[in-house]
Amino acid sequence: MEKNKALSHEFTKGLLKENPVFRLVLGTCPTLATSTSVASAIGMGIAVTIVLTCSNIVISALRRVIPDKVRIPAYIVIIASFVTVIQMLVKAFVPALDVSLGVYLPLIVVNCIILGRAEAFASKNPVLASALDGLGMGIGFIFALACMSTIREVLGSGTFLAGIKDLLQVFGEVDFNGFTIPWLSEHPMTIFVLAPGGFFVFGCMIALANRVAERSGRKCAELNGCGSCPMAASCRMTGEEGRK
């Protein structure tokens, strides 16, 4: 009973309490870049979740085999192999997603959520807990991307779930291809799908998350220099004042 509770905690903590994007501030680059439309955001989220879960499983299984000194390169190789697999699958089955994600699909390799979880969790915990941690964090990432991209797509192009057909066609023929929002689609606030809108919406979401966190008695999301970076441990620069 106790064990089940601990395992379910590993899964649920990534959803809200330790949401990788809003609370741990990891993986900002893909969050900002792929949240211009809900369809591509969800596609990216699913790809990251698969890579994260698989790499967590493998890294956790090999945690006693990998020597401590070369662990980061070893993790990178494992992650890169799974990214290559995902890249091939996406190219074969969802070519439209490959086009809309572009260079950000191979860049999952350097996504700090994956390396961060490998370093902070999978390298110290058994396989099942690591798998659940990866899955929970991945779903938290999908959730964060979905929030961001809903705001940006609705305000910025006046549609919702546009282009979802390309994702759903994996499961067979579908006619559904999103909604058009009446007035907004004629007068979209294009700035929201451009780069500044991404930074702005992300800033507002973090402020909101901080507010909610403080209400429930937790600390605000902090950006402590490079503290959130997975390389921090192997790097001599800890925080901004780390220059010694």
Add this chain to the structure above:
Amino acid sequence: MTKELLAVLLTAILTQNFILCRFLGICPFLGVSKKFDTAIGMSVAVILVMVLATAVCYPINQYVLVPKDLEYLQTIVFILVIASLVQLVEIILRKYLKSLYNALGIYLPLITTNCAVLGVVLLNIGNNYNFITSIVNSLGGGVGFMIAMIMFSGVRERLETSDIPRFLRGLPITLIAAALTSCSFLGFSGIVDNIFR
């Protein structure tokens, strides 16, 4: 030819700025832009690694991966090449250029997992640039990175002393300031097309 290269350079610096338009390398942008000198150190290291990584990855792709039909291995090969390259540069600097190492050394390990470096290599190949154009594009990307970092370190120094609503303090206001900085780069859109084409 020169005109084309100039167009690629200006596109990489201004209209397609790596940080503010393409969202590559946000972590160092938010992490080490608090002070002017750390911003400079980081950007110089990024420029160096970006150009070197392109110079090494381009021939590997062109003469090893493409002839053997191994393009699908690009991601793995490039990230490994970049990781070992960064280590090598660190060792060489430590041995022979001590003063440069003291200035840049601490930033080098951070750059291994920087998406701007892998991003520029992949973008060069995706755009089918030749060797010279690739180098120019990387250089432009690095210089654009530097400009954005320097501008933003100035903005952040101002933020330190201003009175900000409680929940916007820290990270949220930094991101909103980044949004405004990024707005200023939108002003450059179209400039390259109008000058060169």
